[in-house]
Amino acid sequence: AEAISLASLGRAPEAHTRVDRVLEVEPEMAYARLVRALVLIVAGDSGQAQSVIDGLRPAVEEGRLRPEWLATASDYVALERVLRTGEASAEEREAESRLMALASGRFPFPRWESASAMVAPLLSRFGKVEEAIALMEARASLGVAENYEFLVLAPDLQPLRGEPRFQAIMQRARPEFEELMALLEAARQRGEMPGYLGLTIEEVRRLVAPGAAGN
Numbered sequence: 001a002e003a004i005s006l007a008s009l010g011r012a013p014e015a016h017t018r019v020d021r022v023l024e025v026e027p028e029m030a031y032a033r034l035v036r037a038l039v040l041i042v043a044g045d046s047g048q049a050q051s052v053i054d055g056l057r058p059a060v061e062e063g064r065l066r067p068e069w070l071a072t073a074s075d076y077v078a079l080e081r082v083l084r085t086g087e088a089s090a091e092e093r094e095a096e097s098r099l100m101a102l103a104s105g106r107f108p109f110p111r112w113e114s115a116s117a118m119v120a121p122l123l124s125r126f127g128k129v130e131e132a133i134a135l136m137e138a139r140a141s142l143g144v145a146e147n148y149e150f151l152v153l154a155p156d157l158q159p160l161r162g163e164p165r166f167q168a169i170m171q172r173a174r175p176e177f178e179e180l181m182a183l184l185e186a187a188r189q190r191g192e193m194p195g196y197l198g199l200t201i202e203e204v205r206r207l208v209a210p211g212a213a214g215n
Helices: 002-008 012-025 030-042 046-055 057-061 067-085 090-103 119-125 129-141 148-153 155-160 164-189 201-208
Strands: none
Touching (some): 030 046, 030 067, 046 057, 046 067, 067 119, 090 119, 119 129, 129 155, 129 164, 148 164, 148 201
C-alpha cells in the first residue's frame, strides 16, 4: 500500500493522511485499519498499533480480513518490542521466530513478500546490520525483488548502505527501476504521463542519485 511505502520513507504524517482518506469513504474497511496499524509500527508506535490490531479481531471472525495478515501485524509489534528493549517473553520470541521465518520464505502465504517487507528495515533500525543483510540476501535468492527507490531512500536502511553486500542488492534491483523510468519517459513523450504521479522523472532520479540518501 502507498501508505506503508510513505511510512517506510519517513513520511508517516502523509501515510496517515492516505489512510484517513480511505476511512472517510469506508469507515469500517478492515484492510485500511490494518494498514493504519502497520504505519504505526513503522513509525515506532507499536503500542497504539497493538490497540488497532486488537480492534480488528472481529473483522477476522466475520471473514472481512485474512487471519494471517492480522497475525503478522501482531508479530511485528512483538518484534519491534524485542528489538527495542532487548527483552522478550516466550510468546514474543515465538512471534519473532514466526516473522523471521515468513520473511525468509518459509511457511509463506499469498503476498508474503510484501507482508514481511518491513522485517529487514526493523532489524536495521535497531542495529542488526548482519541479520538484515542476510535476510535480504535470502529473499533475493527466492526471487523477491525489493523496490530500488525504497532501498535507496528508506531511513531505516541507512546503516546498511556502506555494506558491499547491501550495495550488491541495490544493484540487482536497479534494472527494474531503470525499466520503469524508461516506460514513464516514453509515456511523458507521448503526453500520457499518469496524473497521479506527482514527482517528475527528473525529481525521482535526483532523489535516488548516489549520495542523495547518504549511500
